Amino acid sequence: MAGVSVLSAEVLLSKRVQEMVLNGEEPPAPYISRDDDPSDDDDSTVSPIPIIDLSVLSHTTASTEEYEEELQKLKSALHTWGCFQAINHGISSSFIDEILQVTREFFEQPMEEKKKYSKTVVEVDGYGADPVPEEGQSLDWSDRLFLDVYPEDLRKPKFWPESPSSFGEVLREYTEKTKMVIEVISKAMAKSLNLEENCFLNQFGERAMLQARFNYYSKCQRPDLILGLKPHADGSGYTSILPDEVGLQVFNNDKWHTVPKISHAILILMGDQMEIMTNGVFKSPVHRVLSNSERDRISVAMFYTPEKGKEIGPEDGLVDDERPRLFKKVKDYAEIHWDYYQRGLRALHTAQA
Ligand SMILES: O=C(O)CCC(=O)C(=O)O
Ligand SMILES: [Fe+2]
Numbered sequence: 001m002a003g004v005s006v007l008s009a010e011v012l013l014s015k016r017v018q019e020m021v022l023n024g025e026e027p028p029a030p031y032i033s034r035d036d037d038p039s040d041d042d043d044s045t046v047s048p049i050p051i052i053d054l055s056v057l058s059h060t061t062a063s064t065e066e067y068e069e070e071l072q073k074l075k076s077a078l079h080t081w082g083c084f085q086a087i088n089h090g091i092s093s094s095f096i097d098e099i100l101q102v103t104r105e106f107f108e109q110p111m112e113e114k115k116k117y118s119k120t121v122v123e124v125d126g127y128g129a130d131p132v133p134e135e136g137q138s139l140d141w142s143d144r145l146f147l148d149v150y151p152e153d154l155r156k157p158k159f160w161p162e163s164p165s166s167f168g169e170v171l172r173e174y175t176e177k178t179k180m181v182i183e184v185i186s187k188a189m190a191k192s193l194n195l196e197e198n199c200f201l202n203q204f205g206e207r208a209m210l211q212a213r214f215n216y217y218s219k220c221q222r223p224d225l226i227l228g229l230k231p232h233a234d235g236s237g238y239t240s241i242l243p244d245e246v247g248l249q250v251f252n253n254d255k256w257h258t259v260p261k262i263s264h265a266i267l268i269l270m271g272d273q274m275e276i277m278t279n280g281v282f283k284s285p286v287h288r289v290l291s292n293s294e295r296d297r298i299s300v301a302m303f304y305t306p307e308k309g310k311e312i313g314p315e316d317g318l319v320d321d322e323r324p325r326l327f328k329k330v331k332d333y334a335e336i337h338w339d340y341y342q343r344g345l346r347a348l349h350t351a352q353a
Helices: 006-013 017-022 064-080 093-107 111-117 167-192 199-204 272-277 333-341
Strands: 051-053 083-087 126-128 143-150 209-217 227-232 238-243 248-252 255-258 266-270 287-290 297-305
Touching (some): 051 064, 064 083, 093 297, 143 167, 167 199, 167 209, 167 238, 199 272, 209 227
Parallel strands (some): 051 083
Antiparallel strands (some): 143 209, 248 255, 248 287
């Protein structure tokens, strides 16, 4: 979009979207970003985003046949869509409700309370909006709280909300539970590709990172003009997303597909680094979040990213004459990705072999 100066973006970023909505303001120019036809938003047809039963993949009760079948489904899901909805993932519904509840309670507090955890315009961690360093890029109609959650020594306590009082404890517990889910998925992904089951876990490393992003998408009277989150692919290894409402869309086959609501399911979405490690077999899908005029929406995203400074690259078992090496080895790819992300661009080409 033309004419948005760095200064105006900075001024805008100092004011939360939620505040603009409370003041009854219409979205100002830098937020206006949609260039597609909003009449296509109709999500009455349910998109065939694959559903994977993680209890089958964690071996607990499944027969070999069931297990093999689910593995094939997983591989096909990640090749075709780059994402799936995980059910029977082992995190209780009551705990899922709890993490969504503390997230909602955090965002529903008065602005002064949330601003105790404010980031500066250039910082990533904390409450606010993503940094916007470049002229001319559009802003997202959402507010977020971004926190490093693992390894524990990377946590920055000054950004961890003290209110609601259970926030920290619930997040620590969610981190532990997410790590367990990640272990099951990482092993299953490897096995689905006939690789040694720990190969991805080893590439991510002992100090693989988990970062939490709590998103709050205020409702908007003009959902035809703006986006809750602009189209992007994640720079993570992969990401888990827990939404309370529909709104997320995945781009596939030249079309946006709304991820259907399945209560208590967790959406697992490949980031660019899994596309690199699988030599392009798994896809890192472009996705975005639509705004809604009737209701707000929250989501909790957990980004699972290889440890800092660790080189990752395509698994040898996925490189052969038929499938030549597509990507080189990279390290700290998430940082390169971030530079591009902020300009509304993808970074994956920087890793091409
Ligand atoms: O809110 C969502 O459903 C998606 C969030 C997302 O894509 C992100 O935080 O990277
Ligand atoms: Fe994302």
